[in-house]
Amino acid sequence: MPISFVRSLRNITTSKEVVRALGCRTFAAGAKAKKGSKGGAAADAPKASLLSKEVKSTTVFGANILKDGQDPKILPDSEYPDWLWHLLDKRPALSELRRKDVESLPYEDLKRFVKLDNRARIKENNSLKAKN
Template sequence: MPITLMKSLRNITTINQIVGVVGRRTFAAGGAKKKGSKGAAAADAPKASLLSKEVKSTTVFGANILKDGQDPKILPDSEYPDWLWHLLDKRSPLSELRRKDIESLPYEDLKRFVKLDNRARIKENNSVKAKN
């Protein structure tokens, strides 16, 4: 009887250990390097690219999202739509839009002014209500 009890206890501890290991949150090994370690300088150094300069200048490397696809080729600027070149243009902040005459604003700036003004009014009303 004591032998069967010992075997059952061994099984219980093994199951508890398995549950503990499975239920534990772990992180990848080697995630944090010590500042003074010898391998840290080599790991932080930029790696030499395996792609030639010709391939880098003609294709968008890493833009392929399809399993069997290829990386897209870089086209000349005339092949892209005009709106693409204006995506990174700086847009006027609300303070500058308030200084301008509303009647003379283009439609896009007027739409932006209304949106930003509404947002500012809502924030102001919320802060007033929060103080009371």
């Protein structure tokens, strides 16, 4: 059986026939280059921006979700709420919170500790109950 299969493969000349004979899928070919272009280096080069630097620094491009709307203007820092500036602050991990005295933690850290500890306990219980 395998020898007859190999002999039938020898008679196949095109790659489409090989794929059909072997029964496996292939990925689509990449995007074809335009006629007359040499290589992909010219297509990969970054394009110059059509927007002036002044417009770039005063407008948030891509934030408009409305069909007829405009992109919002960037406001001075005093116009934004205080909580916004603390969104990216590093918060302590569960292991760090466990090392500290729970009674001396600030309210926000205590709330975070309870949430993370419950999540860890649920994961541990789920892994113990999981079927192996």
